[in-house]
Amino acid sequence: MYSYSDFDESFVRARVAQFTNQVNRRLDGSLTEDEFRPLRLMNGLYLQLHAYMLRIAIPYGTISPHQMRQLAHIADTWDKGYGHFTTRQNIQFNWPVLPDVPAILSALADVEMHAIQTSGNCVRNVTADHFAGAAADEIADPRPYAELLRQWSTDHPEFQFLPRKFKIAITGSPNDRAVTKAHDIGLRMVRNAANEPGFEVIVGGGLGRTPMIGVTVRDFLPEADLLPYVEAILSVYNTLGRRDNKYKARIKITVHETGREAIAEMIEARFAALRPLFAGNDQKLLADIRQAFAPPAFRTAPTDAYDAFYTADPTFRSWADTNLAAHRNAQYAIVTISLKAHGQTPGDATSAQMRLIADLAEKYGHSDLRISHEQNVILPHVHKSDLPALHAALTTQGLATANVGLLSDIIACPGMDYCALATARAIPVAQELATHFEALKLEHEIGPLKIKISGCINACGHHHVGHIGILGLDRAGVENYQITLGGDGTEDAVIGEKTGPGFAYTEIVPAIERILRAYLDLRLEPSETFLHAFKRVGMEPFKLALYDTEAAQDAA
């Protein structure tokens, strides 16, 4: 993976020193909270419901075992022994105290990590396909481009005070695992007629209050044009974006109000002016960065032990069936370590789990680790012969849950258990859904299903693109949960459709059960997934199951 240059190192260290002084000046009264707040946010420090929260970037979800161990150390030394991985490929610590934050940032700098630009109206952590560099369907590893974008956007003088925050996602595969169509800029690698790789550029996607699927402003962008083109988009947005109304400030509104044609023309015009200024240094830099993402030295060894174990051990087989994905090297597999054990908080890992994951990455995974936006940890390169031993080791720390892609692999934002913006809780709903369906032993029968839960309209839990989305609201002083169905975060992105009136906290799990029992009754065959069935039959049968009072009472 990429290692900090002297420039990166001194930049991050200088920022730690700056922020240390700012914290001291806040604590001695030289800075007011109004003065300090933007400074702490620039360094990822929020004040939440019960405590401060520090949000740390994991650029494009790539993290080394060494860094993972440092996160475990931070969790034990300055927090409560765990960390929360988020839908933005960040990690959040929920309990730091203000005087300790400079020490935490210093410990992060020791392992080439930081919390810069994890808040504020700037370009945030660039996210990427968590299977990057390993996926069988990939055209090219998107991470060198993501790293180029990270370097370019970090402390970029023109883009520190955008109208609103700005999120870029990138995938190197036609199968979009990075939800690129729901980002301010989505970059999807494609090939042109000459078979050269480049990007489909999607602009103006986003969830939140006004969910929108991004529009394509360029079908094919040569990879050498990436930086000037992205700069052109930012530049147009920086000029046009609305600063008068926070709720209309995201680029999705700019695109919507300007129109796709008009904004694409403005971007092209700005690009024409900017392109000559990029004289090739970005391409030299990209070539250097690429070296850092060279594939590991794949091992060649027999895989029959894996095949034999797969046949012999049903627990292992169940885990292999759900948690493995196809690697481009047929002897290897991509392993998703589920942070969704039934009843646990989605995305949370204890320090002991982090250390075990780090050890296993070194032992079996070519020292490579990823964090997915679905709040799991990925070992992208594991030789199949090592899978039985890996699985056995994961079991020792409760990390072998065989549920990836199933009902209990739920995305949930922190919700009102932590977040000051939340209007309802999300985590306990996820916990209860997982344990409820585990008790019914239904999740394997239900099959592939993405449930996503947000505790407010800002949609950090991506509920709009959940096959089943749940949005927690405050209705007249009571938690109320609105359901959407049919959302999809892939290359065929769709915003889910509201079912109707919401459900109380105690009614939401039974409501989801009614939806899923209706699905089991109406599917043509077990291979017809919930999403496929929904696309075939539409909303009506599910509405009937949800709101028909007799059925509702029977199920209750």
Added chain:
Amino acid sequence: MSRRFTPKVVTANRLREGDVVYLTADDHWSQIHQDAELIEDEAHAQMRLLHAAAQKLLVVGAYLADARPGLNGPEPTHFREEFRTRGPSNYNHGKQVDLA
């Protein structure tokens, strides 16, 4: 006719620790909601809020939260404020253990 004033407490987060505190009638910050001064008069509420906001080295983000009288002191009326009195529901962290 002006609307009847809903009783309030002054609440904030402590600057250093970030935890939730309530302003008491004798000008202390308590971690316990029931220790808070229950303010029944709007003008007095504004005075108390100003007093709280002035304590820049102690607390952050002071505001008035609805409350009602209870057997042992003021009780929160909204679920958000109720959660703030104890901590998150997924772990035994925060006040629910710190004060136990």
